[in-house]
Structures are given as C-alpha cells and as structure tokens.
Amino acid sequence: MRGFMALATALACCSLTLAQKTISFPTADRGVVFADVYGSSSKGVVLAHGGRFNKESWAKQARILEGAGFEVLALDFRGFGQSHGPGDSNLDNAPFEQDVLAAVRYMHSHGVTSVSIVGGSFGGAAAGDASIASEPGEIDRLVLLGAAPNGPADKLKSPVLFIVAREDANASGPRLPRIQQQFDKAPQPKELIILDGSAHAQYLFETDQGERVMREILRFLNAKPGTETSPREK
Numbered sequence: 001m002r003g004f005m006a007l008a009t010a011l012a013c014c015s016l017t018l019a020q021k022t023i024s025f026p027t028a029d030r031g032v033v034f035a036d037v038y039g040s041s042s043k044g045v046v047l048a049h050g051g052r053f054n055k056e057s058w059a060k061q062a063r064i065l066e067g068a069g070f071e072v073l074a075l076d077f078r079g080f081g082q083s084h085g086p087g088d089s090n091l092d093n094a095p096f097e098q099d100v101l102a103a104v105r106y107m108h109s110h111g112v113t114s115v116s117i118v119g120g121s122f123g124g125a126a127a128g129d130a131s132i133a134s135e136p137g138e139i140d141r142l143v144l145l146g147a148a149p150n151g152p153a154d155k156l157k158s159p160v161l162f163i164v165a166r167e168d169a170n171a172s173g174p175r176l177p178r179i180q181q182q183f184d185k186a187p188q189p190k191e192l193i194i195l196d197g198s199a200h201a202q203y204l205f206e207t208d209q210g211e212r213v214m215r216e217i218l219r220f221l222n223a224k225p226g227t228e229t230s231p232r233e234k
Helices: 002-019 057-066 095-111 122-133 176-187 201-206 210-222
Strands: 021-026 033-038 044-049 071-076 114-120 142-145 160-165 192-197
Touching: 002 095, 044 057, 044 095, 044 122, 044 142, 057 071, 057 201, 071 095, 071 142, 095 114, 095 122, 095 192, 114 122, 122 142, 142 192, 142 201, 142 210, 160 176, 176 192, 192 210, 201 210
Parallel strands: 044 071, 044 114, 114 142, 142 160, 160 192
Antiparallel strands: 021 033, 033 071
C-alpha cells in the first residue's frame, strides 16, 4: 500500500511538472516575452516577478494556483531570461507594463475569459500600470506585493489587494507611506493588508506568514464580484 501511495504521489508530481510549458509571445512595442504556463482553465492569473527574481521563482505559488483551478502564466520581464524589448537594460524606465499587457492578452486570445495579475515589487508596479493602460474588463483583479502603480492609482481599472510588511524599506526609506497613499487614491473595491516584519514582496512567501499571504491571494481572486471586502487595514 505504501508503495502504491508513493507511486501515486510521484505520478501526481510528474503530472504537475508536465503541465508546465514554456511559451513566448510578442509585445505591442515589438518585444518578445517568454513565460511558463501551468494548467488550463477559463480563469487565469499572470505572475509578475520582482527585480531579484524570474519566472521560475513563482513555481510553488503557480502550482498552488493551478491546483485551485487557475491557468497560470509566470512571465520573464524584458531583460530577464530570454525576454527582450525596448529599454530592456534599464530597470528604472523600461515599459514593463507592455510585458504584462502582452501576457494578459495572450491568455485572453487562448481561451481564458478572466485574467488577474499577482505582481511583486517592480512587477507589482508594472501590473498596476498595466491596469491603468488596459481596456475596461481586460484585467479582472490585481494583487500587489510590496508595490503600488507608478501611474495615478485613481485610474486603476481593477479591484486591487495591496499586501505589504510594515517595516519593508529600501535605501529611500519605508515603502508603506507611498503604498498607503496610492491605496487611498485607488477606486473601490480595494484592500490593504499590512503584515508584521520587513520582508519585501515575494520574500513574504519565505516567512512564517507565507501561507497566510497565499490564502489571502486565493480568497481575493476567488471573491464574487460585488462581495469584495471594504477598504481595510489588517
């Protein structure tokens, strides 16, 4: 019996591995984005990494989302892996929102009817900017980890969940004040979850709060329209 269970577990793991495939697609400004795709569903999630990460860094979260019924696309931004495009050598000013929009539109063109985005750090900022630049209805929901859009948050077109650690900071100081400002400007429905500690963006998954972060993401992505929690800090 133990042997059978071990085999079943191994086959399940292999199935998840085989479900992953690497694809590429163009951006509107003639770049090319490479991405890993997990599963198949009418509900999709784009995973947008931070500056110290890449598409492979989302593997654990991607498989959890796949198991929850989502098709998942984890992209490499231009300048990472094989992805390339205008401005790909400048992390400060490259049009990374173009990569996110291209990923969203790729999913829509391949049968995914509802596409949300989870982005960390500059990937979260790019996700927010993609929502601002998107057509109404293109992006279902946004989850921004340690991030806020670069553009005006009042122009966001998607319900948004901000998650940030209270002591998260960079050389310029704490990130929370700016994230709070952008949260205050964002249209409803919106949520802000402030966690203890200093872990930034995807590093939150490596802390003892990692499971909670994943639960909050799944709750938010699965909420029925009109039932999102009111603005809050928790």
